[in-house]
Amino acid sequence: MTNELNWQKAQEKAQGFVRGWQADEPGGAVIGFDRQGIRFALAGGVESLATLQPFTAETVVRYASVTKHAFCSMVLANPHLISLEDQLGDHLAALKSPLADVTVGQALDMSGGLPDTRECLTLLGLSVYTSTEAKPLLDFLARQTRLNFEAGTEISYSNTGYRLVEAVLERKGLFFKDYIRAAGRDVGAIFDAPDVWHDPVSGLVPGYWHDGEKWQLSAAGLHISASGSMTGSALSLARWLEALLVEGKVLDRLAGRRLLKNGRASGYGLGIAETILGKRRFIGHGGSHPGYKTCFLLDPEKSLGFVIVSNREDTNGSKIAQEAMAALHGLPLPSPAARLKDGFYLEEDIASWLVVKGATAAVLDAEDALYDDGDGWVSSRSSTSPLRLTMRYDAIIGDIGHATRRFLPAFDEPLDPALYGRWESPEGASLILQDGTVTMGIGPTRRQMPLKPLGRGCFLFRLQDGPWSKRVLLHVMDERRLELILSRARMVEYHRAL
Numbered sequence: 001m002t003n004e005l006n007w008q009k010a011q012e013k014a015q016g017f018v019r020g021w022q023a024d025e026p027g028g029a030v031i032g033f034d035r036q037g038i039r040f041a042l043a044g045g046v047e048s049l050a051t052l053q054p055f056t057a058e059t060v061v062r063y064a065s066v067t068k069h070a071f072c073s074m075v076l077a078n079p080h081l082i083s084l085e086d087q088l089g090d091h092l093a094a095l096k097s098p099l100a101d102v103t104v105g106q107a108l109d110m111s112g113g114l115p116d117t118r119e120c121l122t123l124l125g126l127s128v129y130t131s132t133e134a135k136p137l138l139d140f141l142a143r144q145t146r147l148n149f150e151a152g153t154e155i156s157y158s159n160t161g162y163r164l165v166e167a168v169l170e171r172k173g174l175f176f177k178d179y180i181r182a183a184g185r186d187v188g189a190i191f192d193a194p195d196v197w198h199d200p201v202s203g204l205v206p207g208y209w210h211d212g213e214k215w216q217l218s219a220a221g222l223h224i225s226a227s228g229s230m231t232g233s234a235l236s237l238a239r240w241l242e243a244l245l246v247e248g249k250v251l252d253r254l255a256g257r258r259l260l261k262n263g264r265a266s267g268y269g270l271g272i273a274e275t276i277l278g279k280r281r282f283i284g285h286g287g288s289h290p291g292y293k294t295c296f297l298l299d300p301e302k303s304l305g306f307v308i309v310s311n312r313e314d315t316n317g318s319k320i321a322q323e324a325m326a327a328l329h330g331l332p333l334p335s336p337a338a339r340l341k342d343g344f345y346l347e348e349d350i351a352s353w354l355v356v357k358g359a360t361a362a363v364l365d366a367e368d369a370l371y372d373d374g375d376g377w378v379s380s381r382s383s384t385s386p387l388r389l390t391m392r393y394d395a396i397i398g399d400i401g402h403a404t405r406r407f408l409p410a411f412d413e414p415l416d417p418a419l420y421g422r423w424e425s426p427e428g429a430s431l432i433l434q435d436g437t438v439t440m441g442i443g444p445t446r447r448q449m450p451l452k453p454l455g456r457g458c459f460l461f462r463l464q465d466g467p468w469s470k471r472v473l474l475h476v477m478d479e480r481r482l483e484l485i486l487s488r489a490r491m492v493e494y495h496r497a498l
Helices: 007-018 064-077 104-108 117-123 133-142 160-171 174-186 232-245 248-255 317-329
Strands: 026-034 035-043 209-210 213-215 273-277 278-291 293-298 304-310 343-347 354-359 360-363 368-369 387-392 395-400 403-409 421-424 430-434 438-442 447-450 453-457 460-464 470-480 481-486 489-496
Touching: 007 026, 007 035, 007 317, 026 232, 026 317, 035 232, 035 460, 064 160, 064 174, 064 232, 064 248, 064 278, 104 160, 117 133, 117 470, 117 481, 117 489, 133 160, 133 232, 174 232, 232 248, 232 293, 232 304, 273 317, 293 317, 293 421, 304 317, 360 387, 360 481, 438 460, 447 460
Parallel strands: none
Antiparallel strands: 026 035, 026 304, 209 213, 273 278, 278 293, 293 304, 343 354, 343 403, 354 360, 360 368, 387 395, 395 403, 421 430, 421 489, 430 438, 438 447, 453 460, 460 470, 470 481, 481 489
């Protein structure tokens, strides 16, 4: 690494990605900026397949989870109303323990163990397209009595903490939409924060996903919380981030290291994630809604950054940002490493699974690339999905979410016929186990899916949900109870029907 910044190389690297967005396809924009303003702005593809208008740096998209740091800035701006040390139950009396005992800080820094609302709905058989409203979702969360894990003991991504903290502020008369519109105007940016997918937003372009044959318009029914509700352009986001870099103090608090109960730094702050390239620390965040991908990556030391926005599902914003930043600084990129034995594995003590294929690993269906970490170890190098693993004989050991894990090879154990029959959730959902399959849904949405045995009462099945295919873990807890598990929701139970 040298001290010279090579903006030409960074632009060339970004241009290589933008060139892949063809003139008759959905597209995106990439901006590089510093304290002096925009260094380059690149765009490719189109805003809409209906109009074929070119995508530009001023095209308005959904930012998705890039919203999180902006919402956290609102929380920090109101210490007289809410503190990071407050428990959620101090403000939301309807919540039950242990959800009520999670602190505001834990709810925002991904250490709270709060089950993700959208993935809970998936496990109840509700599609990504199913329309939901804010109050019934809060009522649903108020009925929950299990976390994904003990708060403060690991990191696992979830949007629910942001939904709950937003509800706290709304009950005190503060609304994120009002805050971010005004904050945007102060820095020359145009932002909005619609509550639901179909709310009209000035200039907002459609998002797209590819079904293998053709592009499809995206949609979502979930009420959009402050975990991902912002809209705006690449240019507006760059202006906002430039202002944060110049002011400095708010960004320092957002990106400050947060600690788990054991004193370990997690790498995830308040809507801000840490990225390490070479020996340098950068900060940023990605975002994903159906048909939209966004990302930003900042170098606070040099007061510069990159913004990526897109209206196509297949964009890898993090890859674009990291490769541009590495090119700018002359830093090495991490090397992919296939050091783990391919196959399916089951965790030794709890219901969790891992599959390895080459230089990728998926834990509870959350997939990450694996990079060399020395001495036979591999790492995801991700602050939102941290993995560090190695082989120990036939087992895979290490840390997942900063918690110690040990996985053994999965084995074939057929479903016990005694478990065949109808199972019901307290939320009204049901499923049927029969002949090595699970059936979910009603009418024309009814699907029968084969179960893949992993051993010790654990089985996998694949559930198609709009643009996403999810591998769900079915875990038989005892003869009367089973649970369905995804990475962000590990507590949805079904009971044998009477």
